Amino acid sequence: MTEVELKQENIVYAKSKLMLDNVMHYCPGCSHGTVHKLIAEVIEEMGLEHKTMGVSPVGCAVFAYNYIDIDWAEAAHGRACAVATAMKRLHPDRMVFTYQGDGDLSAIGTCETIHAAARGENIVAVYINNAIYGMTGGQMAPTTLLGMKTATTPYGRDPRLNGYPYKISDMLAHLDGVCYLTRQSVHTPANVRKCKKALRKAFENAMAGKGFSMVEVVSTCNSGWKLSPVKANEWLEENMLPFYPLGDVKDI
Amino acid sequence: MAEKEVKLMKGNEVIAHAAIRYGCDGYFGYPITPQSEVMETLMELKPWETTGMVVLQAESEVSSINMVYGGAATGKRVMTSSSSPGVSLMSEGLSYLAGAELPCLVVNCQRGGPGLGTIQPSQGDYFQACKGGAHGDFHLIVLAPNSVQEMHDFVADGFDLAFKYRNPAMILADGAIGQMMEKVTLAPQRPRKTDAEIEAECHSWAAYGKPADRERNVVTSLELRPEAMEKINQRLQAKYKAMEENEVRYEAIECDDADYVIVAFGSSARICSATIEIARAEGLKVGLLRPITLYPFPKKVLAELAERGVKGFLSAELNAGQMVEDVRLAVNGKAPVEHYGRQGGSLFTPDEVFKALKDKIINK
Numbered sequence: 001m002t003e004v005e006l007k008q009e010n011i012v013y014a015k016s017k018l019m020l021d022n023v024m025h026y027c028p029g030c031s032h033g034t035v036h037k038l039i040a041e042v043i044e045e046m047g048l049e050h051k052t053m054g055v056s057p058v059g060c061a062v063f064a065y066n067y068i069d070i071d072w073a074e075a076a077h078g079r080a081c082a083v084a085t086a087m088k089r090l091h092p093d094r095m096v097f098t099y100q101g102d103g104d105l106s107a108i109g110t111c112e113t114i115h116a117a118a119r120g121e122n123i124v125a126v127y128i129n130n131a132i133y134g135m136t137g138g139q140m141a142p143t144t145l146l147g148m149k150t151a152t153t154p155y156g157r158d159p160r161l162n163g164y165p166y167k168i169s170d171m172l173a174h175l176d177g178v179c180y181l182t183r184q185s186v187h188t189p190a191n192v193r194k195c196k197k198a199l200r201k202a203f204e205n206a207m208a209g210k211g212f213s214m215v216e217v218v219s220t221c222n223s224g225w226k227l228s229p230v231k232a233n234e235w236l237e238e239n240m241l242p243f244y245p246l247g248d249v250k251d252i
Numbered sequence: 253m254a255e256k257e258v259k260l261m262k263g264n265e266v267i268a269h270a271a272i273r274y275g276c277d278g279y280f281g282y283p284i285t286p287q288s289e290v291m292e293t294l295m296e297l298k299p300w301e302t303t304g305m306v307v308l309q310a311e312s313e314v315s316s317i318n319m320v321y322g323g324a325a326t327g328k329r330v331m332t333s334s335s336s337p338g339v340s341l342m343s344e345g346l347s348y349l350a351g352a353e354l355p356c357l358v359v360n361c362q363r364g365g366p367g368l369g370t371i372q373p374s375q376g377d378y379f380q381a382c383k384g385g386a387h388g389d390f391h392l393i394v395l396a397p398n399s400v401q402e403m404h405d406f407v408a409d410g411f412d413l414a415f416k417y418r419n420p421a422m423i424l425a426d427g428a429i430g431q432m433m434e435k436v437t438l439a440p441q442r443p444r445k446t447d448a449e450i451e452a453e454c455h456s457w458a459a460y461g462k463p464a465d466r467e468r469n470v471v472t473s474l475e476l477r478p479e480a481m482e483k484i485n486q487r488l489q490a491k492y493k494a495m496e497e498n499e500v501r502y503e504a505i506e507c508d509d510a511d512y513v514i515v516a517f518g519s520s521a522r523i524c525s526a527t528i529e530i531a532r533a534e535g536l537k538v539g540l541l542r543p544i545t546l547y548p549f550p551k552k553v554l555a556e557l558a559e560r561g562v563k564g565f566l567s568a569e570l571n572a573g574q575m576v577e578d579v580r581l582a583v584n585g586k587a588p589v590e591h592y593g594r595q596g597g598s599l600f601t602p603d604e605v606f607k608a609l610k611d612k613i614i615n616k
Contacts, residue, residue, distance in 0.1 A: 051461045053326070056472075065470045071459035073325035074472035075318065076348045082315040083322035087459075089306045090278055090328050091447075094461050112318070115311035 016040040018049055018069045025063055029229025031219030032061055034186040035099075035128065038196045040068050042203055043095070052095040053087050055080040057104040060134040064099050078109025081116035084123045088206075095207055097124040102143040103133045106168040113168065120177025120211040124202040127214055129244060130221035131165070138224035142166060145243055150224070165243065169216045173250045180205050180213035181249040185241070187220065187233040194246075218244045257438045263403040264430040266438075267333060267359055267423075268293035270407035271305070275444040276357075277328035278306040280319035282338060285371040286427040287361035290333040303444050313338040317345030317358070324354035325471040327454030329411055329445070333359035335427070336377050337368060343386035346420055350390035350488070351473025353457070355414035357407065358392075359423045361430035364597040372597025373427035373519060378574035381424045382547045389485060391492050393421040393499065394546040396517040400434035402544075408439065413499060417491055418457070424546060426570070428519040428599070492548075501544035502553055506532070510539030512613055513557055514605065515579050516568040517543050524568050526602035531609070538609065546575070551582035558586035564613035565589045568605050570598075588613055 018040040026032045043052050049070060056064040058077035065072035075083040080098035088096040098105075105113050105127050116123065132150055133139040139152040143165050147156040157165070169181045180202055184195035195217060202213035218240050222232035261269070267290045271279060281291040291309060299305035306323075310316035316332045323330035334342065339360045349356060360381065364374035379385070381394045393413045395406045403425060410421040445453070451460060462468045475481040503521075506528055507513055516524040521542040531538035541557070543550050554565070564587050567576035573591035580589045592608035594600045 050463055053459050053461060055322070062474060065468070065472070069462070069468055071462045071468050072470045072472075073322060073459050074352075074470065074474055075321070076344055079314070079318035079321070079345075082310065082318035083325070085308070085315075086278060086280060086306075086319035086322035086330065087326055089308060090323050090326055090330075091460060111311060112315055115315065 016044045018044050020067055020069050022066045024067060026060065027223045029220060029222040029232055030060070031130065031186050031217060032128065034192060035126065035195070035217055035219070036064060036067050038186070038192070038199055039097070039099070039126065041196065042199045043068070043070065046200070046203060048095045048203070051093065052097070053091070055084045055087070055096070055098040057098070057100040059101040059104050061099050061101060061128065062135070078104050078107070079112055080104065080109065081112040081121070081123070081125060085116050085119070085121045088121060088123050092122070095203060097126060097203070097206070099126045100128065101134070102127070102129045102131065102141045106166070107142045110168070114172065114175070117172045117178050117212040117214070118175045122206045122209050122211065124206050125212070125214040126199070127168070127216040128219045129216055130219040130224070131240065132221050132224040134221045134224050145239060167244065169214060169249045172214065177211050178214070178250060179211035179252050181216070182251070183216045183218060183244055183246050183249060185218045185236065185246055187236050191246070216244075218246065256440055259436055259438060260433055261400060261436050262289055262431060262433050263400045263425060264289035264361065265293045266400050266404045266436050267407060268297060269438055270404040271331060272297060272299045272303055273439050273441050274408045274411060275303065275329065275442040276305055276331055276411070277444055278308070278323045278330040279332065280308050280310050280316040280323070280330065281332050282310050282313045282316050282334065284335045284338045286363055287333050287335045287359065287430050289430070290359065303441070305444065313341035314345070317342035320356045320358070321345055321349055321352070321354060324349065324356045325352070325458065326460045327450040327458030331357035331359070333361065335361045335363045336365050336374070339377065339380065346392065347386035347388050347390060348473050349420045350392070351388060352471050353418040354420065354471065355411070355418050356420050357410045357414060357423070358420060359425065362424065362426040364595065370597040371427065373570060373599065374595065374597060375426060375518060375520060375570040376574070376595070377424065378546065378569065378571060381422055382549070382578070390488060391495070391547050393417065393419060393495060394424050395421065396424050396544060396546050397429055398518050398521045398542065400429070400432065400436045403429060404436050404438065417495060419491065424518070426519050496548040499545060500548045500550045500552070502550040503542040503544060504553065505540040505542070507539035507541055507557060509537050511537045511563050512566070512609060513539045513541050513562050514566050514568055514609065515541045515543070515554070515575065517546060517575065519599070520568050520570055523600060523602055524605055527605040527609070530602055530606050536614070543575070549578045549582070551578065554579060554582035555584065558583040562587055566605070566609045566613055567591045568600065568608070569593045570600075571595060588616070
């Protein structure tokens with residue numbers, strides 16, 4: 001094979017230098033890896049690699065700190081927005097973001113999320129909504145769709161037994177401290193590009209002191225859903241997006 | 253504000269003044285009786301306009317301790333204060349702080365329990381403060397003030413010890429110490445550490461934004477590999493052993509010739525200092541051993557007193573008998589050890605303690 005020398009002007013894509021080479025523990029087909037990559041790109045493109053602190057959650061993404069080459073603090077389950085609040089208040093010139101799943105941010109951490117948003121903390125919450133608890137083995141999340149089978153709803157989520165799913169992005173929209181809420185996905189190349197733009201906007205809001213921003217990413221958990229990666233993407237489009245429609249929920 | 257000042261103040265108010273003067277970077281709290289004056293005083297003093305200290309009222313004690321976690325993770329000197337039920341809510345956070353080896357200061361102005369209990373003073377949280385109080389093997393450094401002056405002094409001491417060992421420190425006060433007014437000498441104002449100083453001091457572990465000259469820092473208590481997690485535990489235990497060897501503090505009053513010794517801390521020790529006067533006036537040689545650090549506990553001096561021939565120990569506590577277990581372990585069967593206590597927000601009088609000493613030890 002002959003080596004081809006790439007000219008700088010012909011390079012259309014390169015891996016962010018903030019993405020570490022550690023082998024990812026995420027399942028093939030999971031959305032986490034793509035969202036990590038987008039965050040790394042946004043931090044690098046904004047020149048914030050020496051000014052950013054990430055707060056990782058409890059759940060599959062607890063190990064986010066193994067993949068993006070910035071300083072991290074790992075929070076107790078659900079507490080990331082409280083942890084990030086103090087980091088940002090004590091370092092107002094830094095970029096502070098949380099990376100949380102739906103169980104972390106919208107079940108056990110609902111209180112911390114709502115109050116950080118209501119106070120208008122200048123942080124970004126990246127909210128991975130895959131409608132299931134991945135790391136603990138596929139149990140029902142607050143976002144689990146009606147009828148959806150999980151380890152704790154083996155016959156499908158029944159509202160009489162398990163209550164209804166809810167959309168925390170919509171709930172946060174009326175809070176005065178919130179400047180930007182958007183729901184994105186990364187299941188097609190076009191959606192990946194839109195998601196990156198949304199992340200960039202959220203990060204810019206935080207650095208400009210505009211208040212609380214959250215980027216919800218409607219994501220796949222093909223292991224938890226017991227589907228192949230391709231089928232999981234199809235299932236997301238057919239089942240998740242009608243209930244969690246994509247687009248901006250609030251932008252001021 | 254630059255010089256030493258003598259003032260008349262409540263114990264809770266003095267915590268706020270001492271924190272500012274020490275150069276504390278941030279306070280995160282939630283109101284609860286009988287300690288609410290700490291945050292009220294801070295809000296009135298507006299230190300963000302003078303020293304730059306951040307003061308934030310959180311939505312719960314769960315959040316305030318996790319804000320402390322976040323602030324401590326960046327190498328800043330941060331603190332919270334609460335009272336018993338609020339400290340229970342902080343237990344999870346304290347375990348994470350100890351596991352991630354983060355320094356911070358927590359003030360518990362104890363009230364009577366269990367449950368919602370009462371807002372009156374108690375020492376019912378001794379076990380919670382000294383025996384971990386949450387999941388996993390860990391210890392807090394626990395300082396027990398018996399005066400408003402010590403409330404003041406232990407803010408600086410608590411922070412210094414917390415940073416020396418990278419471990420949470422607690423001031424275990426109670427409603428009596430928090431609410432009473434006394435003369436106090438306030439320390440001169442110290443400047444807060446600059447970001448450059450903090451980065452130099454905490455270069456190896458804190459997350460403040462990764463500079464080009466080091467690897468990323470990750471503040472976490474997670475390690476899934478058993479062999480690595482055991483090593484972390486062994487390191488923590490070695491740290492606690494070093495605290496036990498180097499940081500024990502106590503006050504021994506008239507213990508040298510004592511036939512009997514009362515062991516008491518905090519507000520109980522103040523009451524018992526009058527008991528030994530009553531006893532001595534009756535010709536009984538009674539001393540008072542006041543642990544100042546509850547963890548590490550002054551077991552060596554108690555063992556020495558037992559070895560020397562003290563005939564009995566009375567652990568006087570505002571609880572059902574908690575510290576008495578540590579006194580028994582230290583005395584190790586060489587002399588009788590009994591407990592006397594009041595609960596539910598009631599205090600004992602010096603005479604009541606003296607009667608208990610006679611009934612339970614001397615005339616037994």
